[in-house]
Amino acid sequence: MVTIKGLFSSECKFIAGASSIEQIPHNIFMPEVSFVGRSNVGKSSLINAIVGQRDCARVSKTPGRTQQINFFTIQEKISIADLPGYGFAAVSKKTRKSWDYLILDYLRGRQNLRRIFLLIDSRHGIKASDDQIMDILDDSAVVYQLVLTKIDKIPQSSDIVKRVEEGISKRVAAFPYVIPTSAEKKIGIESVQMEILSLVNQ
Numbered sequence: 001m002v003t004i005k006g007l008f009s010s011e012c013k014f015i016a017g018a019s020s021i022e023q024i025p026h027n028i029f030m031p032e033v034s035f036v037g038r039s040n041v042g043k044s045s046l047i048n049a050i051v052g053q054r055d056c057a058r059v060s061k062t063p064g065r066t067q068q069i070n071f072f073t074i075q076e077k078i079s080i081a082d083l084p085g086y087g088f089a090a091v092s093k094k095t096r097k098s099w100d101y102l103i104l105d106y107l108r109g110r111q112n113l114r115r116i117f118l119l120i121d122s123r124h125g126i127k128a129s130d131d132q133i134m135d136i137l138d139d140s141a142v143v144y145q146l147v148l149t150k151i152d153k154i155p156q157s158s159d160i161v162k163r164v165e166e167g168i169s170k171r172v173a174a175f176p177y178v179i180p181t182s183a184e185k186k187i188g189i190e191s192v193q194m195e196i197l198s199l200v201n202q
């Protein structure tokens with residue numbers, strides 16, 4: 001049995017970056033989790049908080065920074081995929097389309113993908129583009145779990161967790177509860193680590 005400490009205190013290693021479908025590595029046989037969400041939602045920051053390294057995944061000063069799917073591994077026990085954000089208007093239409101196709105092809109055809117963490121900015125809630133992704137995920141065979149990011153930015157009295165849980169109540173492939181997190185204030189990180197660990201120990 002691997003423990004949280006045993007796994008997440010080890011070095012997170014970069015395996016590959018894919019900016020086109022052909023570049024997605026197919027020789028990864030360990031379980032994989034991926035972090036998906038709108039541009040700037042905090043995917044790369046959350047990955048860094050989870051693996052306990054400040055610079056494993058690249059954090060963006062400007063949105064739209066992660067321009068390829070980046071694959072990392074810890075101890076070759078788990079593969080972590082950091083995806084480019086969707087729904088970012090300022091990159092060219094052509095680039096946006098090619099990222100969208102890359103994300104969709106990846107999500108549809110990934111044999112070892114065990115869990116998708118779909119990140120939602122707690123200040124904004126579920127947007128139309130998130131609903132579109134969930135439509136696709138509901139048709140695919142992979143379970144996804146919603147994670148709220150940047151909860152340090154909202155008042156404690158906010159009912160966003162409840163609202164997002166209501167928003168996914170009819171989604172067939174979604175976990176019924178959401179995990180509130182802050183990469184900045186290290187809130188909820190252990191909950192996500194435990195989910196990942198359960199996949200490693202399966």
Ligand SMILES: Nc1nc2c(ncn2[C@@H]2O[C@H](COP(=O)(O)OP(=O)(O)OP(=O)(O)O)[C@@H](O)[C@H]2O)c(=O)[nH]1
Nearest residue numbers: 039040041042043044045060064065066085183184
């Ligand atoms: N306050 C606060 N800011 C955060 C948090 N997580 C991320 N950020 C900030 O949000 C911005 C985007 O973070 P990233 O982790 O790069 O977001 P991303 O989803 O990977 O962005 P793309 O790769 O461009 O799609 C950065 O300025 C981060 O510092 C958080 O928990 N709290």
Ligand SMILES: [Mg+2]
Nearest residue numbers: 043044058066
């Ligand atoms: Mg990123």
